[in-house]
Amino acid sequence: MRDVTSMLPLKLQDIALEVDGRRLLEVTATSIRNKRRTVVLGPNGAGKTLFLKVCHGLLKPSSGRLDFVAGKSDAEVRRRQAMVFQKPVMLRRSVRGNFTHALAMAGFGWRERRRLADETMAHFGLSALADRPARVLSGGEQQRLAIARAASLNPELLFLDEPTSALDPTAARQVEEMLELLRAHGMTLVMTTHDLGLARRFADDILFFHNGRLLEQGPADTFFTRPQTAEAQAFLENRLVW
Amino acid sequence: MLRRTFLTALAATTIAFTAFGPASAEDRFITVASTTSTQDSGLFNVLLPAFTAKTGITVKVVAQGTGQALDTARRGDADVVFVHAKAQEEKFLAEGFGVKRYPVMYNDFIVVGPKADPAGIAGGKDVATAFKTMADKKVPFVSRGDKSGTNTAELKLWQVAGVDLAAVRGDWYREIGQGMGATLNTAGAMGAYTLSDRATWLAFANKGDLVVVVEGDKKLFNQYGAMLVNPEKFPTVKAKDGQAFIDWLVSPEGQAVIASYKINGTQLFFPNATDPKA
Amino acid sequence: MLQDVSIISALWKIISGGDGDFYSIILLSLEVTLTAVTLAGCVGLPLGAMLALTRFRGRLPIIVVINTLMGFPPVVAGLVVFLLLSRSGPLGGLGLLFTPQAMMTAQFILVLPIIVALTRQTVEDLWSEYADHMTSLGVGRIGSIPTLLWDARFSLVTTMLAGLGRASAEVGAILIVGGNIAGYTRTMTTSIALETSKGDLPLAMALGVVLITITLCINGLAYGVSRIGAKLAGGR
Incomplete structure (x- = not known):
């Protein structure tokens, strides 16, 4: 029997990441809650990407605890999450090949891969690009491919690092529509962004970072209307350098 | 240990290649x-x-x-x-x-050299005299220098001629460490003398300016x-x-x-x- | 004197089959070289990728040694194989000295470091791009090797061609371990060496022209195929 109970929330306790004696990330306590959209905000160099990579398990924290719901194996935890990077990694293959590769790595059989790839492409309007080499796609197309590729693995938890930065407004809107589809599907999303408009429209919860520290967290409404810290206020008033 | 591993690997490789080798028709x-x-x-x-x-x-x-x-x-x-x-x-x-x-x-062996014959030994019948003259005049001489039969014969001829190679060798005496054909090519290109077996000489296609200068001495028997x-x-x-x-x-x-x-x-x-x- | 006309007539003679052994010499050359390069690829590509992706003590010295071995003198490789395969050597029992297999082994040894070294560099570069994605997919470094080798395929074709160039041009090693036996271990390059020593320079030159032409065809074919493939896959 497949275990279908959620592995969330993901709880972080006293997380610190140090490289060469420099403390790059510090999170006293927070959690990623099931079926919520968490947006990670903060100026440049605040540690947003590092936070995502630590949560996703790409970086091992120097100290602290990071726990999913008890009773899930490491492999299960890994299988149930995915990440889309700021600069999407495009394999030197066709668009379809990018899907089937990810699905193959996740252990799907040959027929299943092909079926899931075609379904996902159809779902996100990428079918016309199926046989194009991934690396000649436009920036927006590449970003959509990366998100759809991650989504094809049907993760419970999806991290997205600046999915709309460097995209023109049209492409950014298309990406936002994709994110809406994923939310409707019941996926838990954790995203960093520079786009305050997107954050306001999209976020359920906000995590605000400054200088590597998690300074403020809570429901989006509260954060945008009554920020607690001076740094958050300055950030929302565009007074902090990004 | 490492050596053993290496040998095993090499043996495995070589044996793997035997699968690709041409079928040995000639048992x-x-x-x-x-x-x-x-x-x-x-x-x-x-x-x-x-x-x-x-x-x-x-x-x-x-x-x-x-x-x-x-x-x-x-x-x-x-x-x-x-x-x-x-x-x-x-x-x-x-x-x-x-x-x-x-x-x-x-x-038999023969002494070959450039047609111009700077040593003036052409037509001689005594190979010892010819060798002595070459050493005295220090005309370019190409030696096989490879312990081949011809090289062995050549070294013996210097001895017979009373030439102490170790004492007189210099730029004129060039050991090239190659086969007869390569030695003839070199001698031709350098305008040098050399000792050759007659068979290789006759079959040799790139004689150029080279001619037989001394032949017919009993000491040249091969x-x-x-x-x-x-x-x-x-x-x-x-x-x-x-x-x-x-x-x-x-x-x-x-x-x-x-x-x-x-x-x-x-x-x-x-x-x-x-x-x-x- | 060497004249163009005599080269052309020598070329005509060998191509028209006037020299009966000629085609078997070409076939043997191709067989020895292609086999050695193929096997060196089968071993060297994964080995190079492993070296790119694993971290262990002594890795850097190994990389330096392999980079150095790219310039391993063929005669030394030939001598090593000769001493090992000789009846008096440790592998003498195999009776493989003066056989095509011995030549393949020598060329394998010459080509392997080139393929390993160039593959390591290529795969290491690609890994820096793919690392996050593969880790995110839950695939480790070793598990990523097939993906990386496949995605680097167009660069790796060039790597294989470098190995092929080294093998097909080589004469020092195979002369020693093959013995240049007529009809058995005589290849294009050893024939050229032999004809040169016989003073038949036009024939040697004609053989050289044929060798270069064949090498050119193989390279052109491989390069063309990989360029078209790269274009289709949008790769670099």
């Missing part, structure tokens, strides 16, 4: 370590097919200088040696690597002999087939084939298997 073959002169002169092209036709044994010839050919046999990598340096051959026998030496044929590698030293030696090759070489039939080989009407090798002193 019966022997390996003959011989000299560049017998090969470069083209003698083997008529000799070997005649033997194979008669016996069904294929002969694989590795053509090297006499010294190297004898060393190849000393490692057990050949079944028969067919070379031309009697002293080295007798040493080989004395060391127990050979079974018995059979004289097969002879030809004897070829064949020996079976001692199967008691190396059990892998194909004694029966190897001996069959030698027996055929010295048989009237083999001797006749040797005598029949000619280039432009000139006979290159003279069979003398029946000469007990050869």
Whole structure:
């Protein structure tokens, strides 16, 4: 029997990441809650990407605890999450090949891969690009491919690092529509962004970072209307350098 | 440990390659370590097919200088040696690597040099005088320098001429460490003298400015002999087939084939298997 | 004197089959070289990728040694194989000295470091791009090797061609371990060496022209195929 109970929330306790004696990330306590959209905000160099990579398990924290719901194996935890990077990694293959590769790595059989790839492409309007080499796609197309590729693995938890930065407004809107589809599907999303408009429209919860520290967290409404810290206020008033 | 691993890996690789090798059509073959002169002169092209036709044994010839050919046999990598340096051959026998030496044929060495003949030795009949003159005038001379039969003969000729090579050698004396053909190419290009066996010379196609300057001296005699590698030293030696090759070489039939080989009407090798002193 | 006309007539003679052994010499050359390069690829590509992706003590010295071995003198490789395969050597029992297999082994040894070294560099570069994605997919470094080798395929074709160039041009090693036996271990390059020493320079030159032409065809074919493939896959 497949275990279908959620592995969330993901709880972080006293997380610190140090490289060469420099403390790059510090999170006293927070959690990623099931079926919520968490947006990670903060100026440049605040540690947003590092936070995502630590949560996703790409970086091992120097100290602290990071726990999913008890009773899930490491492999299960890994299988149930995915990440889309700021600069999407495009394999030197066709668009379809990018899907089937990810699905193959996740252990799907040959027929299943092909079926899931075609379904996902159809779902996100990428079918016309199926046989194009991934690396000649436009920036927006590449970003959509990366998100759809991650989504094809049907993760419970999806991290997205600046999915709309460097995209023109049209492409950014298309990406936002994709994110809406994923939310409707019941996926838990954790995203960093520079786009305050997107954050306001999209976020359920906000995590605000400054200088590597998690300074403020809570429901989006509260954060945008009554920020607690001076740094958050300055950030929302565009007074902090990004 | 590492060495063992390496050897195992190499053995595995090599064995893997055997799967790709050409199917060995010739089940019966022997390996003959011989000299560049017998090969470069083209003698083997008529000799070997005649033997194979008669016996069904294929002969694989590795053509090297006499010294190297004898060393190849000393490692057990050949079944028969067919070379031309009697002293080295007798040493080989004395060391127990050979079974018995059979004289097969002879030809002669010649001194070749540029047509202009800067040493002024052309037409001489006494090779010792010619060598002495070359050393005195320090005209360019190309030596094989590879312990081959020809090289051995050359070194002996300097001795006979009373030239102490160690004392007089200089720029004029150039050891190139290569086969006869390469040595002739070099001598031609440098306008230098050299010692060659007559067979290679006759078959050599790039004579250019080179001509024979001294020939016909008894001291230029060049004897070829064949020996079976001692199967008691190396059990892998194909004694029966190897001996069959030698027996055929010295048989009237083999001797006749040797005598029949000619280039432009000139006979290159003279069979003398029946000469007990050869 | 060497004249163009004599080269052309020598070329005509060998191509028209006047020299009966010629085609078997070409076939043997191709067989030895292609086999050696193919096997070196089968071993060297994964080995190079492993070296790119694993971290262990002594890795850097190994990389330096392999980079150095790219310039391993063929005669030394030939001598090593000769001493090992000789009846008096440790592998003498195999009876493989003066065989095509011995030549393949020598060329394998010459080509392997080139393929390993160039593959390591290529795969290491690609890994820096793919690392996050593969880790995110839950695939480790070793598990990523097939993906990386496949995605680097167009660069790796060039790597294989470098190996092929080294093998097909080589004469020092195969002369020693093959013995240049007529009809058995005589290849294009050893024939050229032999004809040169016989003073038949037009024939040697004609053989050289044929060798270069064949190498050119193989390279052109491989390069063309990989360029078209790269274009289709949008790769570099």
